[in-house]
Amino acid sequence: MDIRSEILNDKGINPMKSNNPTQVKVEINRQRINRRVLINEILKKVFFASTLFALAVLSVLLYRIIAQSIGWLDWHFLTSKLSIFPEKAGIYGVIIGSVGLMVVVIPVTLILGVSTAIYLEEYASKSRFQNLIKVNISNLASVPSVIFGLLGLALFGRFLNLGSSILAGGLTLSLLVLPIVVVSSQEALKAVPNFLREASYAMGAGKWTTIRKVVLPVAIPGILTGAILSISRAIGETAPLVVLGIPALLLKVPTSLMDDFTALPIQIYYWTLDTVLTPEYANLAAATIVVLLITLFLMNSIAIVIRNKTQKTY
Amino acid sequence: MDNQITPQNQIRNQIRNHIGRKKNNSDRLMPRFFLIMASVSIITTVGIVLTLITDAFHFFKEVSIFEFFSTKLAPLGANPSFGILPLINGTVLSSLIAMMVAIPIGLTSAMYLSEFSSPKTRSFIKPILEVLAGIPTIVYGFFAYSFVTPILMKLIPTLEAKNVLSPGIVMGIMIIPMVASLSEDAMKSVPNALREGAYGLGSTKLEVTTKVVLPAAMSGIMSSFVLAISRAIGETMIVAIASGSSKNFTFDITHSMQTMTGYIVEFTSGDAGSGTTGYYSLYAVGLMLFIFTFIMNLIAQYISKRFREEY
Numbered sequence: 288m289d290i291r292s293e294i295l296n297d298k299g300i301n302p303m304k305s306n307n308p309t310q311v312k313v314e315i316n317r318q319r320i321n322r323r324v325l326i327n328e329i330l331k332k333v334f335f336a337s338t339l340f341a342l343a344v345l346s347v348l349l350y351r352i353i354a355q356s357i358g359w360l361d362w363h364f365l366t367s368k369l370s371i372f373p374e375k376a377g378i379y380g381v382i383i384g385s386v387g388l389m390v391v392v393i394p395v396t397l398i399l400g401v402s403t404a405i406y407l408e409e410y411a412s413k414s415r416f417q418n419l420i421k422v423n424i425s426n427l428a429s430v431p432s433v434i435f436g437l438l439g440l441a442l443f444g445r446f447l448n449l450g451s452s453i454l455a456g457g458l459t460l461s462l463l464v465l466p467i468v469v470v471s472s473q474e475a476l477k478a479v480p481n482f483l484r485e486a487s488y489a490m491g492a493g494k495w496t497t498i499r500k501v502v503l504p505v506a507i508p509g510i511l512t513g514a515i516l517s518i519s520r521a522i523g524e525t526a527p528l529v530v531l532g533i534p535a536l537l538l539k540v541p542t543s544l545m546d547d548f549t550a551l552p553i554q555i556y557y558w559t560l561d562t563v564l565t566p567e568y569a570n571l572a573a574a575t576i577v578v579l580l581i582t583l584f585l586m587n588s589i590a591i592v593i594r595n596k597t598q599k600t601y
Numbered sequence: 602m603d604n605q606i607t608p609q610n611q612i613r614n615q616i617r618n619h620i621g622r623k624k625n626n627s628d629r630l631m632p633r634f635f636l637i638m639a640s641v642s643i644i645t646t647v648g649i650v651l652t653l654i655t656d657a658f659h660f661f662k663e664v665s666i667f668e669f670f671s672t673k674l675a676p677l678g679a680n681p682s683f684g685i686l687p688l689i690n691g692t693v694l695s696s697l698i699a700m701m702v703a704i705p706i707g708l709t710s711a712m713y714l715s716e717f718s719s720p721k722t723r724s725f726i727k728p729i730l731e732v733l734a735g736i737p738t739i740v741y742g743f744f745a746y747s748f749v750t751p752i753l754m755k756l757i758p759t760l761e762a763k764n765v766l767s768p769g770i771v772m773g774i775m776i777i778p779m780v781a782s783l784s785e786d787a788m789k790s791v792p793n794a795l796r797e798g799a800y801g802l803g804s805t806k807l808e809v810t811t812k813v814v815l816p817a818a819m820s821g822i823m824s825s826f827v828l829a830i831s832r833a834i835g836e837t838m839i840v841a842i843a844s845g846s847s848k849n850f851t852f853d854i855t856h857s858m859q860t861m862t863g864y865i866v867e868f869t870s871g872d873a874g875s876g877t878t879g880y881y882s883l884y885a886v887g888l889m890l891f892i893f894t895f896i897m898n899l900i901a902q903y904i905s906k907r908f909r910e911e912y
Contacts, residue, residue: 323805323807323808324805326805326807327805327806327807327808330807331713331717331806331807333709334709334710334712334713334717335713335717335718337705337706337709337710337713338709338710338713338714338718338726340706340710340777341706341710341726341729341730341733341774341777341778341781342726342729344733344774345729345732345733347748348736348740348744348748351744351747351748352740352743352744355747398638399638399641399642402634402635402638402639403635403638403639403641403642405635406632406635406636406638406639407639410632410635410636411639419643420639420640420642420643423642423643423645423646424642426646426895426898427642427645427646429828429831429894429898430649430835430891430894431834431835431836431837431862431890431891431894432835432837433835433837433862433865433866433887433890434649434653434835434887434890434891435649436865436869437652437653437865437883437884437887438645438648438649438652440869441652441656441884442648442652462645465641465642465645466642469642493628494628494631495628495631498631519735522737523736523737523738523739523740524737525737525738525739525837525838526738526837526838526841526862526866529841529866529869530865530866530869531869532869552737552739552838555739555740555743556739556742556838556841556842559742559743559746559747559842560842562746562747563762569747572743573743576739576740576743579737579740580736580740583735583736583737587735
């Protein structure tokens, strides 16, 4: 039996006996349309479910981590030093290490990144060299972070003999996030309308004066937003620092930029690896993750607030 | 007339001097300063390639290229051997698993967000994807090892505590936001006239999506897949934590395997003395990794240029 007569039989129409061809045709068409609409509706639900998958994973992940950290994340944990005994361990030195990294990363990336962006957007002509820098930056952004660790190990660790100090780690991370700062600052500079520049030139201002007094003040919120986002990337980055050879258990709190250090993500890594021997380390790792995620969340909120408060339209 | 000392000329000269000085101080120096800063990015890329190549060169002086492309990897043994194939195998398998998770879910999410969802659901789901994309990979690693692996062990009793399946799945989850947002961008940029045309012929929303929007956005979608693969190949912390450090050459995904990135992390955090063959092997592996991701990015750029549909 072909599909046509099957459909008609369902509807109680006998194709052999029906002598109204229009009725038959309409019936078949309606069946087909209904089927197409049904498939449409079903797949729409399937697509929605798969979109919700991301939400489900996020909630499970957060729930698991927070549940594991309860009872471990307290004032004592934040203010005492590392220890091999899980009950005594705290992440004071680890937090200081992460702060030290930021002390290096923030000025280096801001100066290098914003200057590069200003050069590319305001000064560079459409030359080969400018094109080269552009291609370079987009390629840098896609190099795996662990390779930046190898670069840092060879350049800062061995060649400049900085070892695994905060300075070496900070410089490595700066190179890693540099492309993000450059691209976002370029976007911010591009968004400054040209008539502002032209008005400034018409008043007799030079190029640098125009950039300093007209372009930068308008572009600064955008630049800051990008900078905060890239710094939050640097805070969570682990692989390049592990490659630099950060010690697994550092009891001393770093006091200068040349000291050895450990940072939040690295401590999470080592504690997770050691859960085989001491199961409580999983709780310590979870508590550290909560600290890390709260930091990142705060930084992203600041970035969003800056973006929303200072959004101007010309 | 310029030489006469009149008040007008004095003022004129003052202005000239002032402008001249300013040019010297800032308008001449600042471009150079910025140019030097911009060159740092070039120096970094050149530096990466040079470091990798020179140190990999040291490695290949001591280890033949045939040994490098063999299946035996035992860098710390009494008679060390450096075959990279187990590492490439681990990298490819974990990336494959990741793509099997990320592509279906990422693409369907993109189709939903771009074509089906109301603006309200969209504005609710998009931030969640952004949050997922912003979580540090070390957190995903912890999640894979302490949550996904135990669950999988209940389902598959033969699963080892460290295996390549669980980090593969979690890596896929990590990449979903990337695939979803890049593909969604590609689909959003398909002009509405095409959709209206298909609706006018009586298509359902699904038919418009699969038969009109998807083919038109194919170049952007494919390049998002390739970029996602490149991301999976370079991903480090998830596999370093959850897939262990077994250097056996095997295709069994329930076993522990090491990826190229995992090897680099494990070997440096151990004590690889500077100048040893083991130390230089890091750079040989790093060079392979760099080449892999670089080729992937070139492919992605090629696809998005070559197969772009212009409207």
